[in-house]
Amino acid sequence: MIESGDDKGFKPASYERIVLKNASEYYYLKIYLEFQEVGISLNAVEFKQLIISALKRLHGEVGAALPVDVLSYEEKTLLAILRVPITGLVKLWSALTLLDSYQNRKCAFRVIQTSPFLLALAGNSRELVLD
Amino acid sequence: MFVPLRWLRETPRHLLVCERSHVRHERSRHASHVRDHAFNCRVSFLIPDCGIVPEAFKSAVAGLGEYYLVKNLSLHELVTEEFINTFVKKGSCYALTYNTRIDQDNTAALLPTGKLILSVDKDTYEELGLQGHPSRYSGKKPMRYIITLDLSESTFGPDSKKHKRIIWALKEKKPLEFDFLLAWHHTGSEESILMSYFSKNQIQALQPKVTFSTLRNVQCPVLDNNKLKGEPEAACSAQEFFEWLGAILSCVGLENTPSSFLSTYSCPQPSTFVEQVLLCTITGFILPEKIICLLEQICCYFEEPKLAHWISLVVHGFADSPVSWRECEHGFLKGGENLYNLVIFRSLDYWLQMAVGAHDDCP
Numbered sequence: 281m282i283e284s285g286d287d288k289g290f291k292p293a294s295y296e297r298i299v300l301k302n303a304s305e306y307y308y309l310k311i312y313l314e315f316q317e318v319g320i321s322l323n324a325v326e327f328k329q330l331i332i333s334a335l336k337r338l339h340g341e342v343g344a345a346l347p348v349d350v351l352s353y354e355e356k357t358l359l360a361i362l363r364v365p366i367t368g369l370v371k372l373w374s375a376l377t378l379l380d381s382y383q384n385r386k387c388a389f390r391v392i393q394t395s396p397f398l399l400a401l402a403g404n405s406r407e408l409v410l411d
Numbered sequence: 412m413f414v415p416l417r418w419l420r421e422t423p424r425h426l427l428v429c430e431r432s433h434v435r436h437e438r439s440r441h442a443s444h445v446r447d448h449a450f451n452c453r454v455s456f457l458i459p460d461c462g463i464v465p466e467a468f469k470s471a472v473a474g475l476g477e478y479y480l481v482k483n484l485s486l487h488e489l490v491t492e493e494f495i496n497t498f499v500k501k502g503s504c505y506a507l508t509y510n511t512r513i514d515q516d517n518t519a520a521l522l523p524t525g526k527l528i529l530s531v532d533k534d535t536y537e538e539l540g541l542q543g544h545p546s547r548y549s550g551k552k553p554m555r556y557i558i559t560l561d562l563s564e565s566t567f568g569p570d571s572k573k574h575k576r577i578i579w580a581l582k583e584k585k586p587l588e589f590d591f592l593l594a595w596h597h598t599g600s601e602e603s604i605l606m607s608y609f610s611k612n613q614i615q616a617l618q619p620k621v622t623f624s625t626l627r628n629v630q631c632p633v634l635d636n637n638k639l640k641g642e643p644e645a646a647c648s649a650q651e652f653f654e655w656l657g658a659i660l661s662c663v664g665l666e667n668t669p670s671s672f673l674s675t676y677s678c679p680q681p682s683t684f685v686e687q688v689l690l691c692t693i694t695g696f697i698l699p700e701k702i703i704c705l706l707e708q709i710c711c712y713f714e715e716p717k718l719a720h721w722i723s724l725v726v727h728g729f730a731d732s733p734v735s736w737r738e739c740e741h742g743f744l745k746g747g748e749n750l751y752n753l754v755i756f757r758s759l760d761y762w763l764q765m766a767v768g769a770h771d772d773c774p
Contacts, residue, residue, distance in 0.1 A: 295438075298639055299773060300427040303650060307422060308657075328673055349674040351663040361661055363676060366422045393746060396425040397766045398657025400748035403453035403727030408694065410480055410509070410617055 304396040307369040308351075310404075311376065313358040316386040324353045327360060331372075334379040334389075339371050346371060351398075361401060369394075423744055423769035429649040430763040431639050434710055434755065441753065441763050442703060444774065445726075447737045448751065449522055450507050451697045453727040455660060456705065459631055460718035461689040464623050468691065471708045475619045478594040478696040479605055480509060482613040485588050486529075487581035489521060490562060492569040497608065499525050499562050502597025505698060508589040513731040514743040519589060520733050523596070525563030529587075530733040530740075531556055538585040541577065548742040548770040557733070557740060592696045619695030626688040630665050630678040631655075634721060636760040644681060651679035653764050656723060656752060659690075702726060709755050717757070724753040735771050742770025 313327070322330065328350045335343035349363040364372045376389040393404050432439045456468075488494060489506065498504040503523030511518045517531045529543070536543060536556035545553030560577060561567065567574055581587060595605050606614060632647035632655050641648030647655075655678060658665060665678040702724075709722045728735060730747030741749060746768050754762040765774040 294432075294637075295436075296429075296431040296639055298429045298649070300429070300650060302422075302424055303427060304425060324673055347675070349676055351658070351674050351676055352661060353673075361663065363674070369422055395746040395748045395768070396422065397427070397748055397750070398654050398661060398663070399725065399752065400657070400727070400746060400750055400766065402455070402657060402660035402725070403694075403750070405452040405727070405729040405731060406512075408452055410615075410695075 305366060306363045306398075307366050307394065307396055308398045308401055309362045309364070309372070309391055310393040310401050311360055311362060311389050311391050313360075313382075314388050314390055315358075315382075320382075320385060320387075321355060322358065322382070323355060324350060327353055327358075330379070330382055331362070331376070334375040335372065338375040338378055343371055343375060348372060361398075363398070366396070425748075425769060426765075426767050426771070426773055427650060427653065428765045428774055429639050430765075431636070432761060434706075434759040434761050439761075441761055442706075444736070444751065444763060444765065445702050445706065445753075446699045448699060448726065448728060448749070449505060449734065450520065450729045450732040451699070451702065451726050452694060452729050453725075454693045454697050454702060454705070455725045456691050456709070457656070457659065457723040457725070458689040458712075458719055459629075459685045459721070460687065462625060462687050464689060464691070465712060467708050467711060468705075471705055472621050472691065472693060474704070475621075475693065475695075475697065475701050476594070476596075477616045477618050478592060478698075479609070480615045480617055481591045481593055481609050482615075483588050484591050484609070484612055485582070485586060486519060487578055487586070488609075489519075489527060490560065490574075490577055490581065492574075494608075495525075495562050495567075497604070498595055502595055503698070503700065505592075505594045505596070505696070507592045507696070507729060507732055509592045510590055511731060512743070513733060513741070513747065517587060517589075518731060518733050519587070521562075522734065522738065524738075525561060526738060527560040527562055528733050528738065529558040529560070531558065535585060535587070539580050540584060541580050546742070547740050548744070559738070594696055594698055596698050596700045617695065619693045619697060622692050624690050624692075626659070626690055627686065629659065629685050629688045630682045631685045631688070632679045633681045633683060634754070634756075636721075636756040636758060636762070639762065647679045647681070649762055649764055652754070652762075653752060653766070655679055656725065659688075660725065697726075706753065706755070710759060713755070713757050713759060719757070721754050721756045724755070726751050726753075735767060736765075736774040739772035739774070740770075744769045 506521035543558035546555035635646035728749035735741040735749040
């Protein structure tokens with residue numbers, strides 16, 4: 281949908297409006313990995329490998345081939361932002377939910393926030409703590 | 412045709428609305444879009460090629476004003492005649508329930524227009540006995556209802572039947588208690604009136620949290636203010652820019668190759684390297700009036716020649732507010748996102764990008 285109009289008073293001030301419906305190709309997830317024990321650390325590569333193995337376990341080779349991007353990862357907090365093509369969101373989410381261990385140690389992925397807009401993950405009102 | 416498990420592949424609808432016009436244009440709607448988005452939890456602005464915080468911004472940020480957190484406030488206190496006459500009818504009064512979730516709890520919001528909007532579950536709705544309508548997003552068997560009370564209505568007098576019934580419903584029939592975020596914008600008298608008015612309750616005055624930071628050597632997309640859709644090899648589109656902005660605010664690395672293992676995200680092309688970018692983030696309960704003041708400062712910034720081609724102002728709304736823009740119903744579903752970004756160009760042309768999730772009207 282495009283609406284536009286020109287105005288003579290301001291030369292550059294033509295008006296344009298575009299509505300992009302379902303235009304995002306990707307979905308973004310903010311997740312963290314929780315361990316039952318304390319003091320376990322993973323580097324970014326191991327973290328991504330864990331996600332791929334989770335996908336492979338639930339969805340087989342097709343799942344493992346899903347192009348998941350680890351956009352950011354913090355080793356200290358095990359907090360990460362993932363990007364996945366929109367058609368693979370349910371596959372990724374289910375694989376993350378059903379993963380229960382890393383090297384025989386119990387763990388779980390917690391999904392904190394999801395959005396089709398990466399910018400939405402920059403601000404989460406549910407994490408707003410007022411003191 | 413019935414496609415089994417179609418929902419497994421399809422994600423909920425989401426909208427990104429992009430508008431382009433000029434800030435000083437008399438029919439420009441950017442200010443009304445800002446004003447209509449009542450509940451904002453985070454405001455960030457990004458100034459490329461800027462190392463030191465300009466004084467005007469410092470004072471604008473310092474003048475954001477305080478807001479209040481009132482604990483365990485009975486909802487009927489917001490519909491008393493005294494409250495309406497002191498706050499609702501004089502200036503703009505904003506209130507939003509704090510730590511309530513729109514997809515599971517009862518929530519309430521008071522808009523500056525004097526409308527009190529309650530989003531309640533089915534049981535509460537039936538117990539309350541106030542007139543409302545089913546939520547637009549609760550399917551065939553409504554489990555959530557929306558009640559809108561217009562407090563500034565002339566028929567809402569202290570002796571009217573309607574007022575008596577509402578007070579009875581909220582005080583005796585089904586007393587509702589919430590923690591409220593409150594703010595009052597008005598001209599004239601002192602601000603601490605809210606504090607003294609609710610002195611019997613546990614009230615706390617809060618200041619928005621402000622952080623300034625400088626990002627070094629940032630890859631910035633090239634924009635052309637006349638081309639929202641961008642142009643191959645000349646300018647990036649509004650949608651690409653929106654994603655890039657998310658990457659910058661979430662500290663995502665931009666320099667990945669298509670073959671790298673971790674991530675393949677890279678800055679949209681064409682791009683330029685900017686030595687330093689100033690990023691300011693404000694969190695709290697931020698009123699639209701204050702955002703308009705910030706916007707004015709941004710426009711004034713470009714009155715003198717500057718290196719920056721544009722400044723971006725990002726505003727995140729509350730995911731659990733019962734409204735997003737105006738009185739449009741808002742729901743959570745998977746993310747509850749309702750946010751907008753204003754890009755002000757050197758020529759004072761602007762781009763406004765508004766993003767909403769599945770449970771929202773087109774802004």
